[in-house]
Amino acid sequence: MFFVDLSRIVRSGLRSFARNGWLTVAAIGMMVITLMIISFFAILSLLIAEGSDIVKKKADMSIYFKATVTSEQIVQFEDALKNDSSVFKITFTSSEKAIADYREMYKFRPKLLEALENSGSNSLPSSVQVDFYDPEKQGNIASVIDEFKTKNIVDHPSYEGQKKAVVDKIVKVAGITKKAGWVLASVFAGISLIIIFNTVRLAIFARREEIEIMQLVGATNWFIRGPFVFEGAIYGFIGTIVSIAITYPLFSLSGTSISQFFGISNIFNFLRLNLWSVILAEFLLGTLIGILSSFFAIRKYLRLA
Amino acid sequence: MIYFEKVTREYPNGTTALKDINLHIKPKEFVTIVGTSGAGKSTLLKCIYMDDKPTHGKIFVGGVDLTNLKKSDIPYLRRKIGVVFQDYKLLPQKTIYENAAFALEAAGMPTKEIKNRVPKILQLVGLSSKAESFPNELSGGEQQRVGIARAVIGQPKILIADEPTGNLDPKNAWEIIELLLKINQYGTTVVMTTHNREIVNAIKKRVITINQGRVAKDQEIGRYAI
Numbered sequence: 001m002f003f004v005d006l007s008r009i010v011r012s013g014l015r016s017f018a019r020n021g022w023l024t025v026a027a028i029g030m031m032v033i034t035l036m037i038i039s040f041f042a043i044l045s046l047l048i049a050e051g052s053d054i055v056k057k058k059a060d061m062s063i064y065f066k067a068t069v070t071s072e073q074i075v076q077f078e079d080a081l082k083n084d085s086s087v088f089k090i091t092f093t094s095s096e097k098a099i100a101d102y103r104e105m106y107k108f109r110p111k112l113l114e115a116l117e118n119s120g121s122n123s124l125p126s127s128v129q130v131d132f133y134d135p136e137k138q139g140n141i142a143s144v145i146d147e148f149k150t151k152n153i154v155d156h157p158s159y160e161g162q163k164k165a166v167v168d169k170i171v172k173v174a175g176i177t178k179k180a181g182w183v184l185a186s187v188f189a190g191i192s193l194i195i196i197f198n199t200v201r202l203a204i205f206a207r208r209e210e211i212e213i214m215q216l217v218g219a220t221n222w223f224i225r226g227p228f229v230f231e232g233a234i235y236g237f238i239g240t241i242v243s244i245a246i247t248y249p250l251f252s253l254s255g256t257s258i259s260q261f262f263g264i265s266n267i268f269n270f271l272r273l274n275l276w277s278v279i280l281a282e283f284l285l286g287t288l289i290g291i292l293s294s295f296f297a298i299r300k301y302l303r304l305a
Numbered sequence: 306m307i308y309f310e311k312v313t314r315e316y317p318n319g320t321t322a323l324k325d326i327n328l329h330i331k332p333k334e335f336v337t338i339v340g341t342s343g344a345g346k347s348t349l350l351k352c353i354y355m356d357d358k359p360t361h362g363k364i365f366v367g368g369v370d371l372t373n374l375k376k377s378d379i380p381y382l383r384r385k386i387g388v389v390f391q392d393y394k395l396l397p398q399k400t401i402y403e404n405a406a407f408a409l410e411a412a413g414m415p416t417k418e419i420k421n422r423v424p425k426i427l428q429l430v431g432l433s434s435k436a437e438s439f440p441n442e443l444s445g446g447e448q449q450r451v452g453i454a455r456a457v458i459g460q461p462k463i464l465i466a467d468e469p470t471g472n473l474d475p476k477n478a479w480e481i482i483e484l485l486l487k488i489n490q491y492g493t494t495v496v497m498t499t500h501n502r503e504i505v506n507a508i509k510k511r512v513i514t515i516n517q518g519r520v521a522k523d524q525e526i527g528r529y530a531i
Contacts (some may be wrong), residue, residue: 005413008410015398015399015403016398019398020398207398209394210397212394213394213395214396214411215379215383216354216388216390216394217384217388217407217455218382218384218408218411218459219380219407219408219411220377220411221380223411
C-alpha cells in the first residue's frame, strides 16, 4: 500500500513537472540563480580565506647579523630561534649569497649594481629568515632577538615598525573581508530563498483548484502534497545541475586571473579536492529548498472545511 | 442512508443557509432537490460530503454520525460518496483516463484493478475514444460525463450531483440525466439539485423543494413548482 502510493506520487510528480510548461522554467530559473549566488559567495569566501592565509605566510621576518658575527654565534642564534614553538622554519642566507641574489635581482639595473660595488665588497650582511605558523603569534622571538642584540650578534629585524604594521593591516582586512563575505553570502541566500519560496507559492496558487478537487474526491493530504513536494525536489535537482554547469566553466575560464589576483597558485586544487563535496552540498541544498518551499507553500491550501 | 436531524447552517455574517432541516433519504432512491438560487440546495449537499458543516443538528450518512468525524477521516468518507459538480471540476493537467483513475489511486487501489475498471467506466459514459485527451479538449457534455465516470468509478453507495446539467444544452443535459438514472438503477442512491423544470417533471421521482433554507415541499412523485 505504502509503495503503491509512493510510486503513484512519484509518477504524478514527474508528469505534472513535464506538463507545467513555463512555470517549470520559471521555478528552475529562480533555483539556478539562487544556487549560483550562493556558490559564488561561498567560493569568494574560500578564496579570501586562502588569500589571507597566503599573505600571512608571506609575513616572514628577516634578521640581519652584524658583520663581525662568527659561525658559532650564528648556530647559537639559530638554535635559540628553533626552540621557539611559534617558528615554522628558518632559512639562513650568507653574505655571499645575499650579494649574488642582489646581482641577479637587479641585473638589468646597472646603477643599483654600481651602488653595491661602490659601497665595498661585502656590504650586504648575512641574515636568517624566520617563517611563523601564524605571524600574529610570535612567541618569545622578540626577547630572543633583544638578547642577541645586546650580545652584539644581530641587528634590528626587518619585521618591525612599518613593515609589521602593513602586514598586520592586511591580515586584519582579510579577516574582516572574510566575515563580510559570509554575511553577504547568507543575506543573498536568505533573499533568494524568499524569492524561490514565492515562485513555488505562485506555482501552487495557480493550481489551488486542483488541490481542492483532489480533496473532494477523497485524496488524503499527504497523497496530494506528495507530487507537489516531489516536483519541488525535481526543480532543486535540475536547478543544481544547471547552476553547476554554468558556474564551473566560468570559474575555470577566469581561474588563472583569479589565482593571480589572490596570489594563490592552487585554488583549483582546493576546489578540485572538494569538488564532490561541493556538488553534493549543492544538490542537497537545491533539493531541500525545493522540497521545503513546496511543503510550506501547499500547506495553506490543504485545510479542509 | 442519509438522515438530517434539525440541521441548521448559519454563516458568521448572519445568513442562514439551512434552517431546521429534517430529511430521510432511503437507499436506492433518486431524489431531486429544487429551489431558487441561494435557497440552500448546495449547502445541503455540501454538508453530506463534509465540504461544509452544520452549526446545529446532526447528519448521518450510511450510519455514520458526521458530527463526530475527524478532519483526517473526511477523505475516507468522500471515497464512499461520488460527487458530480456543475463546473465538472476535472483535473486540467490530467488526461481523461487519469482523471477517472485518480480517485481510485488516491484510495490506494491496486494498479491492476484500476486498469481493469477505468476502460469499463469510460465505456459506460461513452468516452473510450477520448481516454488520452485532456479536459479542455472536450465539450461540456463530454466533460460532465468524465465527472460522472470519476464519481462512480469507486462504486459508491451515494452519488451527489450539484446542478450537473447547469452548464449544458438540453440534448447534453438529457444524456447526463439518463446516465444518472442508469446509475440509480444499478442501486446507487442519487441526490441531485437542478433548476431544469422539464427534467424534474419528466423523470417522475421524489422532489424536495427548499425555500429560504427550509423544506417547503417533499413529494414522492414531484413536480417542479417554485
